Amino acid sequence: MTRGSLTVTTAPVPTPGPGEVLVKVLAAGICGSDLHCLTHGEQMLASAKEAAGVDLFDMDDPVVMGHEFCAEIVQHGPQTQGTLPIGTRVACFPFLLREQVVTIGFGGPDTPGAFAEYMLLTEALLIPVPDHLPDEIVALAEPLAVALHAVNRGRLGVHDVPLVIGCGPIGLAVIAILKMRGLGPIVASDFSPSRRALAKELGADVVVDPRETSPYESWRELAAPSDPAQIGRQTLMFPEQLRPSAIFECVGIPGVIQQVLTNAAACSKIIVAGLCMQPDSFMPSMAVMKEMDLMFSMAYTPEEFAEAFGHLSSGELKVGPLITSRIGLRDLPGAFDRLANPDQDAKIIVFPSMR
Template structure:
């Protein structure tokens, strides 16, 4: 089979044996594979990725001197089964799967491990237990977005936005996917901020209700903030006025009323902010500018050391959460949202290339005015 192999940061198309599915595994013929921001990082920062993998206890993570087949977002057609499989699908069934395989007692991350070659190739092996059939009628180009939309759905779930406004900082592929999922979750106010005019337009298409160029308008003032959460002094003035009025009423159990309001969610709170840039300094900028009691969800992958003034977050009582990947139910739900038409990732798809064009595609993705998401068709010549 043909496969695009990354070695020392460079791609070459090589002939490789078609992989053989092991116990509990199935072999897929790759129909489409998406280029993820993580692939861009892996190509450029393989040394840092290897060190990170060691810290996380994943010793098999790729290294620059190895020959790696990237690609962990994919759609394929079932070809054959390994042993100890249920064999519930017929050959030719379209499948999406979580990018993870098990060899013996070891877990390997598909597309980031020389023992788990990814989908920038004509064939890929997946675990049957983590594979899902794509419903009939779902176009290939949409089904191929299941994995990145699962990432976005997990981030939105962990963000627990509820009735709060949502602010998306950075409208690259993951930021756009989060906007799609916020809209699907019924969030009423979605503010999107990006320097790129092209990506701001994509954010509108994905469902953002307010879109700003941060050079011209602050995302923090582009919507109506609910309650006294703009600053520490504003919140303090609100508290002083409210408590003063309650204590002026004899025998009023003002303390119990405050606690009851807090339990019922009536306490002032800021927006839920999704940081989707992953560049040093951005998180600190959010700490400085975000309203009081905001919740920040770190989604962007930052491969470099970062510096943050935590005293800003402390004084504002900012809550910080980080997210990674998804679980199988979230993956299946993302596929359901695509199949039902509730989520349409079409705006994200800005190009399709063959294996031989992969290196140029990686370079092209560095220009936000040209591309959001490029898919790979291994059959294209």
Template sequence: MRAVAMQDATLSVIEVPEPVPGPGEVLVEVIASGICGSDKSCLTHGEDFNRAAVGAFGTPMLDLSQSIVFGHEFVARIVSYGPGTEQKLPVGARVVSVPFLLRDQPVMLGFAGIEAPGAYAQRMLLSEALLIPVPDNVSSDAAALTEPLAVALHSLNRADVGANDVPLVLGCGPIGLAVIVLLAARGVGPIVATDLSPERRALAMKLGADVVVDPTVDSPYQAWMQAAATEDPALMAAPTALAGQPALRPTVGFECTGVPGLLQQMISGAPPGSRIAIAGINLHSESIEPAQAVVKELDLRACLYYSPEEFAQTLQMIASGAIDPTALITGHVGLDGVADAFQRLGTSPTDAKILLDPTR
């Protein structure tokens, strides 16, 4: 079969053996796969990802000595079952899944080699126990966005977002836009969003942001505090030791860029008592001033992936119409167009989520 493989920081379309499902596994045909910013980061900063993983867990995330097939955001169709499977879903059924293979040594799909390819391929393997059928009323494009929206849902849950909170979303790339979709679905607001790109600020408004800020013109932190201002003591955030009782509703910030310096910028600009969700991945050293966070009593909460329950809940929200993520999609490519799509996502302000269709 054909797949897009990364080797030596280069993407190319190659022929690879079709994977064979082992016990409890299913062979599926990829219908659509989202191109994620983390894929792009792995392409250009694979060693930095490995350094972070070794520091955290003692083992690298990527085997850069072999070809790697990306793709962890996907919707697929069941082709055949391996041994020891229950086969409750019919062949041909559309499914999504948390991107892991449940083996003795679990496999992170989208970050492994050609023997367990991610969704940048015509076919891939999934664990039957993790399959979730896609309802008939959900388009394949929308289903392919289950994974990135689950990332956003996890970020909201990690930040303990409540109905009275006023959020600031720093960065309107795919992560920030997905966070805006979920905040709007919960009725949280007003939502303040900021990005350098006017096109992405416009998309943020389309997806539910109430206030968008060009950071080269105005301070997003001033806009955030103006949006949170209240004279009602019942709505005010809890007092902090040094700042006392602010005339503000509770504030929660989402750092969705991973750009060096912006986490410290948010620490400096956030009102006392704010919660800050770190949703963007900065692969470089970051200099922050912990004393500022201490005297303001800020909560810094790093976010990664999601639980299986959050993943399933996200698909349910799409199916029920509670969220419509399709405005995030700005393009479709075939396998031969993936390398160009990576370039576009690094330079084009009009692109958010590009989907790969291996049949194109």
């Protein structure tokens, strides 16, 4: 990618530095942040610079995207231990631990992301993949780690009733994590019929089309307590007796946060996992009067990545339905176009060896 233009080209195989391995990419997922990188690159750069003081990439330099992957070791670089032999399939926390850390998927041809045939990884971060786990399922560890982090941020209790607004890949992954942890009943909302069907398949108990049914009213029906011990926090202004509410905003477009503040029950926890790349606004007075807890969630820790991978490996997380298409590298530009239509795909997996 260069300045919002996506092309497939040829580049030299990268050379591993100290403590690094060269790997062959077996499978890679297309992430929503890859779409943002392509269509809102300047906004992403400005946000990262202002928030963290980092330059993710240069708009004028080529970027090889892709940070959700399964790969195979083909060469050990200098000063490596060689603990995992050549031919070992691996997952990995997507960072190169150099003096200046490289965020995989935002580097150039020298440090490419997973939309390449070969890439570099830090040996110390590698996780071996068991034989029974397919390459494409391994590539889901990263988005599941994002969802796991969002659920962890919400600190749900056993009586919380979660509501997921937006059933794109992250919303669907949040549903899968909630279901695995036995939290619920889970209410999910999306305009897309295909994504509503996936939400149901991945564990949502009630799925609604917001054009026809208010997800907040559906939530209230399920949040009626059967035991006084289940009643969540109340205020004098809002004494409604309901189970606690945890709302996951997984849409990321302007106006959604205000919609949640307006319609959600008082004292709700709102976890914003949708990455909105445009200016947005909401009424703080609404959140203050209803004593909302508003929190934002970004990425995950190395420990959460390993935990998500462990749940996949053990079979606790069954998320195969997330994958809706499989393509080769030369099909990438068309796949990015397809992902703009929520009824066509949820998660597209790229197989660089596919011709």
